[in-house]
Amino acid sequence: MIELKQVTKKYGKGAKTTEALSGLDLTVHKGEIFGVIGHSGAGKSTLIRCMNLLERPTSGEVWVDGVDLTKLGKQQLQTQRRKIGMIFQHFNLLSSATVYDNIAFPLRLAHVDKTAVAAKVDELLQLVGLEAHRDKYPAQLSGGQKQRVGIARALASDPQVLLCDEATSALDPQTTDSILKLLLDINRKLHLTIVLITHEMHVIQSICDRVAVIHQGGIVEEGTVTDVFLKPKHPVTREFIQGQAGESAQLALQAPHDGSSRICKLTFLGEKTYDSILSRTARETGVDFAILQGTISKIKDIPYGQLIVRLEGDAETIEKTIQRVTAEGLDVEVMN
C-alpha cells in the first residue's frame, strides 16, 4: 500500500545540513496498522509527513496505492492527497468552523454536492460518537472529542490510508485508549490501512500489527509487534520496552544465584499463556524454580506472558527442563 524507497530528507544547505532521514526503505501492507516508534528527533515525524509529501523528500520515491507521489504535478498531488487522511497531535481543526463544518471541509474542497455532504457528515458523526456536538466549535470540546473530529474529518473523503502523527500524545491515558479503540474499529470496519507514529510503546502494543523502530533517520528494527516486542534485538528497541516494563527485569537479574542455577526468560505466546506448562515440566524433570519477575498482558489481541525464573538443580536437569519447555512452544532465553 505504501512503499518508501531510499527516502532521504535533508534540511538546510551547505555545512549546516542535517539529515532527518537517510536512505530509508519501508513497506506498509494494505489493511494493516503499522506503527513507527522512535525518540523525538529520530525522524519519525519527517517520515510520516513524507508519506503525503507535506515534506518533500530530498531524494527517493514515495509510492502510495501504486502511485509515486514524488513524480506528480501540483494538481495531481492534491487529488492523490484526498485518498490519504491524516490526523495530528494538536488536532489542527478550523477554530472558526463548527464540528459539522470541520468534517464537511474536505468534501467541500472536492466540490461534493450539499446533500451528499450532509449524509456523509451525519454518518461520520455517528461513527465517532459526536452526534450531540455537531454545532459546537472546537474550543468547546475536550481533547479526545477534538481528535474524534479530526478522525471524522480525515475519513470524510473515504481515504485508503490514514496517517496518524502522534495522534494520542496530547491526550490523557484514558482518552488515548478510547481513541486507539476507535482507530482499531475503523481499521476493521473500513479495512483502512493505518500508519501511526508515536513514542509510546503502549500505543504500538495496543493496536499495531507491525512495527518499525526508527533511530537517527533510519529503521533499526522492523517486524510483527509480537516479534519485536518479545524479542527485541536493537538497544533502542530494548530501551522502549524496558521503559514500558520498568526496571523490574533489571532487578530480577540481581537476584542471588549460585553456579548451578540458571536465570531464564520464558515467553508464552497466544493460548499457551494460559497453559500450565511450567509446573507440569517441573514435576516431570524435578527442577525447582523461583519466579523473579512476571507479566501477563496482550499485544493487540494476542495474549502473552513473560516470566523470569531461576531454575535450580544440577546442570542436566536444568538442560532437560529448558529442552522440554522449548518443545512445548515457549521461547527460552538464558540470561546468565
Added chain:
Amino acid sequence: MWGLDFSVLDWNEIGVASLDTLKMLVASAVFTFILGLPLGVLLYQCSRSSSGWVRAVYNILSVIVNILRSVPFIILIVALIPFTVSIVGVSYGVLGTIPPLVIGAAPFFARLVETSLREVDRGVLEAAQSMGASTWQIILKVLLPEARPGLLAGLTITVVTLVSYTAMSGMVGGGGLGDLAIRYGYYRYQKEVMIISVLAMIVLVQLLQMAGDRLVRHFTRK
C-alpha cells in the same frame, strides 16, 4: 459658560460637515479594504515562499508599503494631487480626498492583514494541505476565516486612523469635520466650532471602536 457662546453655531453647516466626514470615511474604508486585503494576502503568501524570485517580489512590495506608510499623510495628499485629479477629476472636497486616504491607509491595513494571517496556526494550514486543498482554497477557506477576528480588529484600527486622516485633509480643503475645525476654529478663532467638531469626532471614534470590538468578539471562537 467659560466665555463660550454656542448660539453662534451654524448647526446646518456642522451637519453637512458630519455627513461629509462619514462619506469620506465609508468610501475610503471600502476601497482601503478592497485594496489592502489582497495586498496583505499577497505579502503573506510571498513572505512564506521558499523561491528566491518570490522573496524578491516580497522585498520590493515591502519597501513600497513602508515608503507609503512613512510619508506624512499631509505630504501624501499634496504629492498625490496629479494622481487624484486623473482619477476623480478634482483634488479638493470630499471626492478629492478619497484617493489619498485610500493610498495612505491601504498599505497600513495590508500590514495589519499580513500580521493577522501570520497568527493563523500553521498546523491548520498543513491539515488543509494534507486534505488536498489548493493554494486558493487555503486562502479563501482557511486563512481568511481563521484570521477573521484579527482582520476585523485591523480594520477597526484602520478606520479610526482614517478618521484622523480625514481631519488632516481639512488643511487642504478636504471638507468634513476636520475642515470645519480648522477653518472656523483655528483660522477664525471660533472655539465653539472647534470644540463641537472635535467632540463629534471623539464620539465617532468611540462608536467605531465599540462596533469593531463587538464584531471581533462575535467572531472569536477561541
